[in-house]
Amino acid sequence: MKRILFAILSIFAFSSIGAVAQYNESPCRAGWGIRANIDINIPGHFRLNGESVKMFKNGAGISLGAVYSIPVGPYFFFQPGAGLFYDTYRYDNIVIEGDSDQGRHTTVDPAVRKIGIRIPLHFGYTLDIWEKAAVAFYTGPQFDYSFYGRVSASDDIEWGEPYSEDLFGPYNQRRFDIAWKVGVGIPMNRWYVGLEAAFGLLDLMRTDFTFHENRVSLTLGYNF
DSSP, X not given: OHHHHHHHHHHHHHHHHHHHHHHHTSTTOSEEEEEEEEEEEEEOOEEETTEEEOOEEOEEEEEEEEEEEEEETTTEEXXXXXXXXXXXXXXXXXXXXXXXXXXXXXXXXXXXXXXXXXXXXXXXXXXXEETTEEEEEEEEEEEEEEEEEEEXXXXXXXXXXXXOOBTTTTTOBOSEEEEEEEEEEEEETTEEEEEEEEEEOSOOBSSSSBOOEEXXXXXXXEEO
């Protein structure tokens, strides 16, 4: 059994050495790159006991970071990265009770803003389509940590009770999130353009409700 295992590992090792050399000749060669994303944030519904409530409107965001491509065979690659993000979305017409005798109320849509660190870990497959360009398909987990989170509304709103802007305080959101990403990109010489989606895996609420964030991003980049 040990001899068989050693033989398999030896074959894999020698194949990988040749594959890396071949991979380095492709447009998706090993090395550093920078990535800038334009995000469309798609917050999910609040869910409890099978019931679903739409709490938020979609929003926009940006992120900027670096990646490092590691070839694994002639067509596969591993690409870790790290960067900063700024994401926004809004509550969807929250009703604030006013004068109950006159039946008046106020509707507001406070903005949610987050700033944090984003660490994607991509595993992908590269298909060469011509000499200096390729199509890369990838997937993998992404880890987010928000060190800033605020909920802001117009100053002239009468909340009727003490109002806090801290997203991670009375709003009970978690700072840490995990998403699963899928995407496709086109490296062209040293330039890169891609489209990707991130599906939230972690419940962001510290209450009985559950809530996940999702995202679609247009990616622009440059490979060194």
